[in-house]
Amino acid sequence: MDENIESHSLSILLHFLSPSSTWLSMHCSEARLDTIEAQRSTDMSHDQRRQRSFLMKMINKGACMISSRGLPQGPQLMEDTETVPKFLTNLKLSDLNNRPGEDVLMNPEIFSAMRGGNIDFLKKMKTNETTPMACLKNNKGDSILHIASSWGHLELVKGIISECPSLLLEKNSKYQLPLHVAAGAGYSAIVKVLVESLTYFSAGLHEEDKANLNLYVMKDINGDTALHLALKDLHKKTEVRMYHNRIRLLIFMTHLMNKKVIISSPDTSIRQMELAAYLVKANQQASFLENKDGVSPLYMAVEAGNVSLVNAMLNLPGNNVQGKTFDLASILEGRKSLVHAALKAKNTDVLDVILNKYPSLVNERDEERRTCLSVGASVGFYKGIYKLLVLSTPPNVYECDGDDNDGSFAIHMAVEKGHMDIVKELLKRCPDAIYLLNEQGQNILHIAAKRGKAESFLLGYVRKLDTKNHLIEEQDVDGNTPLHLATIHWRPRRMDASKKHYA
Incomplete structure (x- = not known):
């Protein structure tokens, strides 16, 4: 009994401590006075009042074409009318075009009511014959549907759509x-x-007309689709969440040492992933569209390390045909270095999904012209390196990074960062890689001496392969041996170790 109460209390505490708490983020980001935002005296510009989305024009044209074809425009759009949500049952396609007039700046009372989710106020607005509520905008161009949606007022959103579907x-x-x-x-x-709502209106349309209602691929001023925004900063939030979870576990470790108590921590990131999966199911095409940063939702999902979401995005129709694989490169916009992103996320499950479906991506380079092996070696992801070596040994081991990366190879990156387990694996599979030089003519001992990352075992391990002491005596383009560099960068321990091993 006491354990159950304790577990419940801890769960509640963790919920409010959660770094991704919806309540906390909402109140921190929206801590403004309603009247300050709504009572701005500056009138909306002439251009803003006349602004109409290109999408609205397409819908107007599409609706006329549909009407001329004699297609149904009411609830009959859906085959099973019993599945039509109640708030949509009285709407027809032509209601999407019912835009009664020019934009009108909403007053503070309306703005506050929408932010507060006051559905009774919506009923009051319906009786206002002077200003149709579909025309109301705040100074940021938000309609009442934007405001209700941004504050999560579900019933108010339904009510607004029922009255003003054009929004x-x-x-x-x-x-x-x-x-x-x-x-x-x-x-x-x-x-x-x-x-x-969108599904209801588009259900009975021809494919060419459905494209006019494809809001899932519409981009905002930053080039983001709705799917982009659902995944925004999710990989960063995941890292923060993992860090905070470790801290919480340390705090409660002593207390829970001898008790069978399970701590459950509600996680907003899980809910965001579910939301993203829902949008992918609604329209898979948006997964491959880039924003102004050159990043697609697929790339973001890989960064976040969500294997089910990546699987859903890559589950393309062409991949279901035996012996055929859809050409991902032809539809994926922006960064195509998905393997690099999976390696940085250190997620073997996501890496498996990508490489199983598109093994050729192992040969891709990122925007800095780095190889997959080089990135994996740099971040120290041994499991990922092992998988890549199984697929690409030995060619990729002998491919250097391009552009501004001084011609380093994967083994150089592993030595520089001190990932000796990866160095051993690379040399185990490709012993000759020990002699690779970067553009400065430096071998792995030069880099170890310069960075001070190598352990003494590296020197002993290298000596077993380099029996004639070529590496310790080799000069770079400036005439420096590894011992010279150790002296220049003042690493006396490295110098002593080098002398001992090569004495």
């Missing part, structure tokens, strides 16, 4: 749709409602 297509000053806003805020329930 599904409205963009704010950042070119973000309500779908962007909800995904970025991490509100999965809101995203599902928005997706349901």
